[in-house]
Amino acid sequence: MKINTEKVSFVEPLALESGEILHGFDLMTETYGELNYAKDNAVLVCHAFSGNHHAAGKRDGEKKPGWWDELIGDGKTIDTRNYFVVAVNNIGGCHGSTGPATPNNESNQFSGASFPEVSVSDWVKTQKLLADHFRIDCWEMVAGGSLGGMQALQWAISYPNRVKKAAIIAASSKISTQNIALNEVAREIIKKDEDFHNGDYLSKDVSPKKGLKAARMLGHITYLSESNMSKRFGRRLQDPKNKIDADVNYEVENYLQYKGEQFANTFDANSYILMTKAMDSFDPAKDFDNDLIKCLQNIQAKLLVISFDSDWLFPKEYGIEIQMSAIKAGIDSSYIELEGDYGHDSFLFYSEQYSVALTNFLKSDG
Amino acid sequence: MDNTLKLIVLDWIPSQSKVIDFGCGDGALLKILSEQKSIIGYGVENDPDKINACIINGVSVIQQDIDAGIHNYKGMGFDVAVMASSIQCLRKPRDAMKNILKVANECVITLPNFGNWELRLGILNGKMPSSAQLPAKWYETKNLHLCTIADFEELCREESFTIKKNVYLNRKGKSSWLANKLPNLFAAQAVYLIG
Known part of the structure; x- marks a missing residue:
């Protein structure tokens, strides 16, 4: 599997959802496999709360491989012999992308607590700029679990014609009070x-x-x-x-x-x-009169919503809510509930049913 | 679902309608309906292998036990609900029928006819009968509430379910003169459009 780790810099100012402006930013990225000539075999994987751009493979001296290594690789669920997989560290993170712990360009000071608030839709915006950078017009699939699943959903909402399939795993359209x-x-x-x-x-x-x-x-x-x-x-x-x-x-x-x-x-x-904070505030329906159905109506991507039976942090009711709203909105969407041994973390691990579902979804007609 | 049955359903379901198929199997019917009649379709299925077949067929599917879930689909704007050869597998078919008619304006129901002469002969023989429509042995069948065409139509009258259209098919899956003349005896399967 060809792995390429690269820091991509963007100089244009980025208007954040909070109203603040980020004057240029870096995105730490890692890619697996190769982008084909038509640039139509690209898959974006979005990381969860504490994840980063290192989604698969093992670096020298590393004890554990990337966070989705069980699913990404040659001959694996997301087969890197056929797909070009892109993973990023989101802005505000601490693994190489611009965040509170990276020194400010001008003052060379850490922004720390003064780093602006970022949101899921801000992340998706930066990932869209990255797609432009790679000249990828349309992702074959955007996938992620937990906070990553929220990004997959946001992608389908924000850029309807730039994503064919979105796998929304162990996620919700907004998190619970608890x-x-x-x-x-x-x-x-x-x-x-x-x-x-x-x-x-x-x-x-x-x-x-x-x-x-x-x-x-x-x-x-x-x-x-x-x-x-x-x-x-x-x-x-x-x-x-x-x-x-x-x-x-x-x-x-x-x-x-x-x-x-x-x-x-x-x-x-x-x-x-x-x-x-980004997780707490995620609620794409808020821009659509708090109506999730309205919010989903413009989606052109096909959705696959997956919940795990042992997940009590993002229980299946959240997945079902997305699915039922998708049906009311009349968009293509499937919902499956899988057995998972690891609670919320089940989305990270291989199981046959999980793998077959994702592979089939990826292979199905867009 | 065999071809004659598919053609009937294809004919009955209006173009561009919103369809839900309870017990959709591998999604073959929904796939044809979306290709040929541009419907928006969703399947409900609980068997993981069949769900995977739907996904690979590009058919939207929801994993759910039908017994537990029909009422969840009320108010979602479905024009037609389909229940092919699964009404007899439900725990409470009568309640399921009532719920289906709240989910959609019309429903297509197909039914294996337990009154068919072949099955009657089986019973006369002192054994649980089997046929092409009902192949499973008594100890592994999913059927809980088998009925005859006469039974089902009686239920429709009692509950004021309007049978808008019907077709009776013989053992070969064809609409024959005999099967339509004496359906309860000669039809192996019945197809209804109920409103």
């Missing part, structure tokens, strides 16, 4: 870290890692399911030799400590807050 509440707890935990300094921690050369870690531990629980946690950890006690923290008793505690710490070392706190 999800906003959980996000707010995570933000509060970060903000209360003494090293947060109202978001200006980078200029003080510190990082609110403790807060970030605890926020991630909370988040991580919501990405799994109760049965999955029981199966994986049960009530087994942690082997004292591998304890991350002396106070840890159970394996599940140690696991969360480990995951939280790993995350805190690689993620930026301002990005965390920004991404959760």
